[in-house]
Amino acid sequence: MATNLKPVDVAVVGLGAAGGVAVLPLARAGLNVAGIEAGTWMDPAKDFHADEIYNNVRGMITTGNKIRREAPTFRTSSDQKAQRVGPSPMMNAVGGTSIHYHGQSWRLKPWDFKTISEVKKRYGASYLPKGSTLEDWPLSYDDLEPFYDTVEHEVGVCGKAGNLKGLLDPAGNVYEGPRQREYPMPPLRTTDYLEHMKAAARSLGWKPFHSPAAINSVPRHGRGSCGYHGYCDRGGCHLRAKNSTCFSTIPEALKTKNLTISDRAQVTRVVSDNHGRVTGVQYIRDDREYFQPAKAVLLGSYTYENVRLLLLSKSKAFSNGLANNHGQVGRHYFGHWDAQAGVGVNALFPMDLNVWYGAILSQGVVIDEWADDSFDHAGLGFIGGASMTVNTERHPIAAAATETFGHAPMWGSKWKAWIHENGGRTVSAYLQANSFPYENTYLDLDSEVKDPLGDPVIRVTSGPKENERLAAIYAQDKMEEWFKAAGATAVKKANPGGPRLSTHTYGGTRMGDNPETNVADRWGFAHEAPNLGLLGGSVFGTSGARNPTLTIQALAWRTADHLIKSWKSIAG
């Protein structure tokens, strides 16, 4: 029998990138907030290491027990049996994946929110990807702009404005939507390699700029700045310069005394009454079961777990899972076509690049000419494109494992001589293609594979996508052009196969005005369960050609803000 806890105003499930931000406005507004997190606090001195085997080879930070047990199964069509293809790519901790991410903090483009309307207007309806279930978002870039601005300042994002109230500045990204304020910090410092790549981009007539990141480029909010030590990817920041929510918004929320955190607490069900309202969440901590009553619940776990918790949380009012009476939970799911989908370009240079140190994508330079709708797609046969980032931070095992571009065998003295000369002369570019939801891609429960509690894991079905493949290949050609302009002597392009399990996944509880095709309304609350808010990539209707976290955080802040402003009608 579950122990009933003292009721709170809001229960936030998951204190990662999304929930870890939402708690701040709620706690500041004086609401009594219970943050329920499956992981625990991490200690920078003890848990974060400049060690490739620890971070990257073994995923010691990222693959905790809970997500190992819950790893989804995967298949590429509904007639296949889904298989486990590796651990879940996410992690459990106070701060969640914002601990080990690169800190990339992008605003989506105005086009991403209105893709259907914009494509129809510029190219006609025949240009829309076949089989897609695309809809315009129920909000515009301008609606989200104030929340992007808030999060950039509260979390702490460094970067350079490219469009300040319509005034374009080629030192920033001139393709971004208009912003009202400059970033609170300048971008991370540049390097010789990045300047070399910027010059090459300019020689092609492109406009390179430094990537925006939730990393202190200068000391801020009582914490120091980036040490550029080169173990940012899949590692936590030993200097607390990466603005993971466990160092930024969560401690701020705790200062109000209105947030109580239950760590190592695994939420098993969101409970609802006969009228379709949620009443709280059930969780397990130290083998004991608890029920946390709440007037409103915000679900901020990862896409896979958000969907799983809804599908598992059946009740009289929701016999097919919470907020799923229209059968939309798990639909419109899609993974990002990025490196995790096999998109990428490698290059070999005739000189030492010294990119060993740095801050992965966040000490990076980006080209946005070939993303979104920045270029004319007439006659190309696809919509969207990809952003392209070149960056620092190269780890020694990865460098030694590099392909030899056909210049040397993969073992023996010749190989040894080759990597001695070229281990520090190879780099990769990171490409992220605009990705969309389709009929043939969805999440549901796997009836055969269960976690130790006996609950089914998520089954990912993700079929082929011609539009995304063509866009990625097009962008890879542009990337090859860029590397060659920079003097690369060999370039190898990938053959993109499509996303499997990914750290960039979207949909499953999509946001939209039509309850027949969307789980969440325009504010992020469930159409069918009005006091249940949904946070995270699971509400996205398009991916954009860039990392999702800042948009996740801006939406989380906005959903929390809406809850505060509409407290009586939502929670009363």
Added chain:
Amino acid sequence: MADEKQSLEMTRRAVIAGATLVPVAALTAPAQPPERALTAAEKQILEAFVDRLCPKDELGPGAVECGAANYIDIQLAGYLAAEKEAIVSGLAAVDAYAHSAHGRPFTGLSADQKDDVLAAIENGSATTVPNARGFFNRVRRLMLEGMFGDPHYGGNSNFAGWDLIRYPGPRQAVSPEEQKMSTLPKPYRRSAWGAEHSGH
């Protein structure tokens, strides 16, 4: 500018403080030799295998001298224990294939003969070796980890792997000069786990 300087100083100080935080047990307990997984005969086959993948030559130490086989031996008794059986039976299959193809144990073959055996495993034509390609790739991958990973795990002896690819070592904070393309930073031969952890 003053702010930046101060920040770098603060960073350095934080780093020095952080670097001393090695587990107390490591400082007080006498160094115990790590447990190992392989018999002497198995270890010899593994060494002969990785020695051909990355031989000692005029460029310097090879995989064995870099501690790659040592890393694999130690890790198969620890973090990679679940793989021990597959690796041990793979090594036995390599030896059996050497016998059938060249009439001698793998360790007794000439360098060229060993390379023939490895090529047959790599391309899958050594059909008596179960999952030959997968086994080859896995041993090669573990060799890379053992040569180029942190010495904390039992490989990369004397930082020879990092020297080979000219990786300048994990620093806790890096200056702008240390990211210049024209001059590589001076090698910083130190484990991320502190000096006490640099190898076994």
